[in-house]
Amino acid sequence: MAAQAEPIHDIAHLGSVELFTPKPEESLWYFRELLGMEVVHRAKESVHLRGYGDYATSTLKLTASRNAGVGCVAWRAASPQALERRAKALADAGLGIGWTNGDFGRGRSYRFRDPDGHTMEIYFEEQKFVAPPELHSNLKNLPQKYTGRGVGVRRIDHLALLASDVEANRKFATDLLGFQLREQVRYDNGKTEIGSWMSPTAIHHQLAYVVDVKGAHGRLHHFSLWVDNRDDVLRAADILTENGVFIEAGPSKHNNSQGFYLYTYEPGGNRVEIYSGSFLVTAPDWEPVTWNEEERGTGTYWGATLPDSFIQYATPDVEGKGELAKTPEFPVFF
Amino acid sequence: MAAQAEPIHDIAHLGSVELFTPKPEESLWYFRELLGMEVVHRAKESVHLRGYGDYATSTLKLTASRNAGVGCVAWRAASPQALERRAKALADAGLGIGWTNGDFGRGRSYRFRDPDGHTMEIYFEEQKFVAPPELHSNLKNLPQKYTGRGVGVRRIDHLALLASDVEANRKFATDLLGFQLREQVRYDNGKTEIGSWMSPTAIHHQLAYVVDVKGAHGRLHHFSLWVDNRDDVLRAADILTENGVFIEAGPSKHNNSQGFYLYTYEPGGNRVEIYSGSFLVTAPDWEPVTWNEEERGTGTYWGATLPDSFIQYATPDVEGKGELAKTPEFPVFF
Amino acid sequence: MAAQAEPIHDIAHLGSVELFTPKPEESLWYFRELLGMEVVHRAKESVHLRGYGDYATSTLKLTASRNAGVGCVAWRAASPQALERRAKALADAGLGIGWTNGDFGRGRSYRFRDPDGHTMEIYFEEQKFVAPPELHSNLKNLPQKYTGRGVGVRRIDHLALLASDVEANRKFATDLLGFQLREQVRYDNGKTEIGSWMSPTAIHHQLAYVVDVKGAHGRLHHFSLWVDNRDDVLRAADILTENGVFIEAGPSKHNNSQGFYLYTYEPGGNRVEIYSGSFLVTAPDWEPVTWNEEERGTGTYWGATLPDSFIQYATPDVEGKGELAKTPEFPVFF
C-alpha cells in the first residue's frame, strides 16, 4: 500500500460571510434586535456585525444591494505560510482573482472564486475584538458581554451554497482548500451528487454545496448562526414569531448532521438558520456518511418534512432559467 | 521579525482514558447504568466502554486495581506519518517507553510518560465501532443507538491531571505534542503556574495540568464526559442524587472554559465530570487567557465556590507526603 | 346586576385514564420502557401504571381489547360531600350509570356517561402510592424515584375526546362537572363549535372535546403526559424515533394552550402526547379565548401545520359512517 498523503491543515475556520440585502435597515433590525448581534463598523453601504462569542472583530457583513444573496465568503488561514500555500494553489488552479489589502479588521487577503462562481477570500492577519466599555464582559475569556437581547447568537457556524455541479465544487473544497468531507447525499445509486457537507475544523460542517435545481450560479442556500442549547433554538422561534418573521422550517432535527435547526428568512430574503446540537468530528480518517434518496427522506430525523421551498428557493431568487425573479427597488442606504 | 514556526497538527484528539478502580463492579454500574455507557469488551481485569456518540470502539477502560487513579491516556495521531514523528520526538526527549501492539481495537502504539510520570500512548490505526443489532441506530451518522438509559453521555471530552511541576508538563504538551494552550491560572504576579488547559482540537481543552498540592506524582484530578445541553447536566444531577452518588460540586458554570459542570466521585473514588457548554477555539493565533488569584476567585462564574476537596482530593488519594492514604482490600474480579 | 352564581369546585383533578389496546404487550413496552412509567398492579386483562410524580397509586390503566380507544375516565372529587353532590347532579341529568366499589386503589365511585357516550366516574377515596424499596426516592416529597429510564414522564396531564356535538358535551363539563372553559375553536362566525378546552384545576386543560368528523361516538383523540421542560420533549422525540415509534406531529408549539407537544401513536394505536409548557390559569373570571378558522390556522404557533391525520384519525378507528375500520386479531393476554 502506498503511503497516503497527509491531510492539509491550511484553513483554520470560516471567518466571515457577507450578505447582500435589498432591505438593509430591516435586515439590520433582524440581526441586531432579534438575533442580538452587535454592530462594530459601518462603511459605505455595509454594516459589520458580530456574535457575542466571536473572537474576531466582525463575522457578518451586511451590504445594501439590489438583490439578496451572498457576497464574499472569507476563510482564515492557519498561518502566514498556509495563506501563501493556498494562494499559490488557487492561482495554479486558475481560480485566483488576486490580493487585496483586506476588508475591515484584516490584513492582506487573497481573493478567488469557487468553480460555481461564488466569491471567496483567505486571510491570516486579523484584529481581535476589543469590546468598548458598555460591551465589556466580566468573563475574561468572553470577547464581549452577553447582553441578553433577543436570541443571543454566540457565533457564526456555517453556510450552504448552491452549485450547478456539486462534485466539482466539492473536489475544489477538499482538494484545494483541504476540507474534510463529512456527509453526502447521492441519488441514482450514488451516481448523482446532490449535496456535500465539509469542514476545515472539528465543527461538523462549515461549508456545504447543494445542487442548484434552477441551474443558476453563485447563489446562497442559507447562512447559519450558533446557539449553545436546543432550548435557545426554541426560544428563537418564540422571538421570531412574536416579531412576525417567517419561519420556513423547524425547530426540528436533521438526520444529516444531527443539527437542531430553525430556518427563517431575514427581511432581505436570505435564508438564515438558528442552529445547535450536531456533533464534532475529530477523527482524522472520518468516512463520509452517504445518504440515498430513501435514507435522506424528509430531510429530518424527526419533525415535519422540509417544505418544497427549501429546495426551490435561494438567493438571489431566480426564475426557471436562472434569470432574477424580480427587480426590487434600490434600497435606502444605512 | 523572524518567521514563526507553523503549528504542529500531529495529534488528532483524545482517544481513551483508563481508570483504575478498587470497586470494579460498582464503577461499572456507575458508568453503565447511571451514565448510560455501553460495555463493548472484557479482558482480564478490564472492561472497555463507550459513549453513544464515540466513533471509536472504546473510549473508557475500567481496570480493577488496588487503588483508584488513571492508567494509560491514549491520543490518536492525525496520520501514520504523524505517529512516527511524535514517537521520534518523544524518544528524543527521553520520555519514550516503546512500541506495543496496541490495546483492544487498535494498531501499534507508542507508549511514553509525561514529565510527571503519567502513562500515555499514541496510535493511529483504530477500529471503528460497528454496533450489534440491538444497538443499531436509525440515524446513519450515529455510531450507536441513543438508548435513553440514565444520563446518556455522548462522548469523552477531556481529563485533568495533577503535576508537581505544571510548567514542565505544559511545555511538554505544547512543544512535544503540539497542543494549543488555551487558558492558565498563574499566581504571584504570574510567577507560579497553577494550572494550564490545552487542546489538540477545537474542543476548548482535552488535557489540563493542575498543581498537585501534595507533591505526589501521576495522579488524576478528573475525567470528563460530554452531554449536549445544560439541561442534560441538570438531569444528571437528578439521576446521580436519586442513586446516592456523591456530587462534589455543581451543576454550575466555570469562569475558566465557561464549562457547565457537575463533579461526582464514581464508586471507585475517581472524580468524574458531566460537562456541557464551554466554547470551541478555532483561532490559529489564540492568545491564552490568564487568570490571577483574584480573577480565578471561586473557580466559578456563577454558582457556589468550589469546595476545598476540589483542591485537596485526587486519585490515588495520598497523605501529606505523597504516601497512599489508605490500602483498600483488593477488589473482586469482573 | 344580579349576583352571579359562585363557581363549583367539586372536581379536584383528572384521576386516571383507561386505554384499550389490541397489542397489550407492545403498549406496555411503550409506556414502561420508552416513557418510563412503572407497573403497579395487574388484574385480568389490565395493567395499572403510574408516572414518577403521580401521587395516586395508578393513573393509567391499559386494558387488552379488540380495538384501541378509551375506557373509563376517572375524576377525583374535592371532598366526600362533593362526590355526593356531583353524583346526584349527574343522576338528575339522566347521565348516571351507578355506584361501584371502585377500581384498584380506590373507594366507591359513581359511574356515568358524558352526552357523547364516553364512560366516566367520580371518586374521592384513594390510596396514596407507597413506593417499594427499589422505587423509594430520596426526595421526601416525591412519591417515587426518578429512574432515569426513557422519557421519564412525570404525571398524566389531560385527554381530548371526540364528540359529535361539542356544545352539548362542553355544557355538560362546565355546568354539571364545574369545569372552567379555557379556550374554544369556533367556525362560521362563531356558530359552529369545533372544540372546547376545559379544566377543573389551574392546569390549562384536563379535558377537551373536539368534533368527531366521522360522526362516531365515544372516541379518543389523544391522551397526554407531562414532562417538566421543553428539552424533555425533544429528548422524547430522540428516544421514540430511535425505537421506531411513529411521531405524527411536533415537537412544536400550539397556539391554543401554548403547549409544547409531540404526538405519537402507542403500539395499540392510541394517540399519545408528550407535553410541557402551556400556562396555568388561576383567574376566577377567566374569559375563554376563542379562535376562528383563520386564527386557528395551522394549529401551531410555530412549527409545521398539523397533518390531516390529526383531524381524521382517532381510536377506535372508523370508516366514513362510524363503522370500525378494521378488526384486528384478539390480543394475547398480559
Next chain:
Amino acid sequence: MAAQAEPIHDIAHLGSVELFTPKPEESLWYFRELLGMEVVHRAKESVHLRGYGDYATSTLKLTASRNAGVGCVAWRAASPQALERRAKALADAGLGIGWTNGDFGRGRSYRFRDPDGHTMEIYFEEQKFVAPPELHSNLKNLPQKYTGRGVGVRRIDHLALLASDVEANRKFATDLLGFQLREQVRYDNGKTEIGSWMSPTAIHHQLAYVVDVKGAHGRLHHFSLWVDNRDDVLRAADILTENGVFIEAGPSKHNNSQGFYLYTYEPGGNRVEIYSGSFLVTAPDWEPVTWNEEERGTGTYWGATLPDSFIQYATPDVEGKGELAKTPEFPVFF
C-alpha cells in the same frame, strides 16, 4: 367518623406584591431591563410592573422608601361572595384594617394584617391587561408580547415572609384564608415549626412563613418570579452575572418543593428568586410533607448548601434586637 369540613376555596391566587426600595431607579432597571418586566403605570412614588404572562394589569409594585421590605401583599378572591366572606372572617378575627377603593386597576379591597404584622388585602374586581400596540402579542391567549428582553419572567409565583411565630401565621393562612399546607420544616422532634409552605392554588406554594431568627416583625424573605424552563434560570444567572448583580445561591434544586431556584438581591436589597420546576398539587387531601433538621439538611436536593445569609438576611435588614440595620439616604423619586 365525623364528617370533615369541606375545604375553603375563597382565595383564587396571589394577586400582587409591593416591594419597598431605597434605590427605586436601580430597582426599576433590575426588574425592567434584566428581568424583562414591563412598566404599566406610575403613581407618586410607585411604579407598577407586570410579567409577560400575567393576566392582571399589574403584579409588582415598586415603591420608593427609606428601607427595603415588603408593602402590601394582595390576594384575589374567587368571587364577590368569597371576598365578603373572607372580609368578615378577618374582621371577626380582629385582623381587619378596613375597606379601600382599591389600588391601580382594581375594585374595592379589604385590607388586613397577618398575625406577624405584614399588610395584606383581598379584592375581586380587577382590570385585565390590554396591551398597547407595541406590546401586542400575536398569540391570542398571551396577554402581552414576549419581548425577548433579558430574563423574560412569565409571572409572579410566590413570596416568603418571615414571622416570629410561624405556627400562628400558618394557622391564620390555612384557617382564615383557606390555604392548603404543602410542606413544613419542624425541628426538635416536631415541636418547633421553622417554616410552612402553603397555597390557595395548584401552584406548590404561593405563601411561606419562615421563622425570623432576629425576632423582628413584618419582614420579607424573598419574592419569586416564574420562568418556564430550568434553562431559563441558567440563562438568568448569565444575565445577572454579566450585569454585576449579586447571586446569593443557586441555580440549584431545593429538596422542599423541588423548585429550581436562583436567589439574587435586587438593587434595593430585597431578595428575589428566579424560579421554575417544582410540582403542582391538585390532591384535595394532600398530606403535608414534614422535614426535620437532618432531612432539611443543606436546603438543597443537589447543589451547594444554602449560605448563612439565607437565614440571617431579610428586608428590612435589622440588627440583633430587631432595630433597622442602617438608615440609607432617602432615595430620589421616580
